[in-house]
Amino acid sequence: MSGIDQTQINANVDHAEIDKFSALAxxxxxKDSEFKPLHDINPLRLFFINRHASLKNKTVLDVGCGGGILTEAMAHYGTKQTMGIDMAEKSLKIAKLHALETQTNNVNYRLISVEDLAAEMPAAFDVLTCMEMLEHVPDPATVIRACAKLVKPGGWVFLSTLNRNIKSYLQAIVAAEHLLRLVPKGTHDHKRFITPAELARMCRTAGLITADSKGLTYNPITRQYRFTDRLDVNYMLACRVGC
Structure with missing residues (x-):
């Protein structure tokens, strides 16, 4: 398996994180549950992705798809085929059920690690998304290398995570988890947050070229998210796979 060690794959799953999200599956x-923030930011994520990659008729992979909120929404943009993968079986069952209920026929889900899928289907996708997932795995660099391997030359990889600084600790953990209770306590571990410089370095090492970046900010008064050019808390990167 070129560039990816099987031992790393086995070690790159945090079962405590899997259990945490499985309990909420x-x-x-x-849309009024602990997953409300994901529903609220989904239109912004979709706009950012589609603006760069134009999802219509594309083959798309959503890594760490959870219950399929983003996966299914991308499928509704007219993708040729959209696949969601995750290591939480309960979440995937919910995703599959919802796709059946909404008759979203161009989406499918698999219980498989991104590293194993990269070995099975290299250069198979036009677009890949990995959102709010990197801060939940022991080795995000291994995930990014696998993501890059899965996408065709010239294709797009979209990543999102949380910056690691005092502001992100205060907003993403103290405020979001304890004061505003936007997400359950213990959702995030600040030590696992990733600075933009660290993420950019991982991308370069994996052969990805950063094309754009955007931050997301939350207004507790209006309870709305919006784009910002500041990457100091939540942020997204749009990357191209080198030809």
Whole structure:
């Protein structure tokens, strides 16, 4: 398996994180549940992705798809085929059920690691997304290398995570988890947050070229998210795979 060691794959799953999201699996599509922030930011994520990659008729992979909120939304943009992968079986069952209920026929889901899929289907996708997932794995660099391997030359990889600084600790953990209770306590570990410089370095090492970046900010008064040019808390990168 070129560039990816099987031992790393086995070690690159945090079962405590899997259990954490599995316990909430039944709430994935409840827009007033702990997953409300994901539903609220989904239109912004879709706009950012589609502006660069133009999803229509593309083959798309969503890594760490959870219950399929982003996966299914991308499929509705007219993708040729959209696949979601995750290591939480309960979340995938919810995703599959919701796709059946909404008759979203151009989406499918698999219980498989991104590293194993990269070995099975190299250069198979036009577009890949990996959102709010990198801060939940022991070795995000291995995930990024696998993501790059899965996408065709010239294709797009979209990543999002949380910056690691005092502001992100105060906003993403103290405020979001304890004061505003936007997400459950313990959702995030600040030590696992990734600075933009660290993420950019991982991308370069994996052969990805950063084309754009955007931050997301939350207004607790209006309870709305919007884009910002500041990457100091939540942020997204759009990357091209080198030809």
């Amino acid at each position: 039944h709430k994935w599509w409840d």
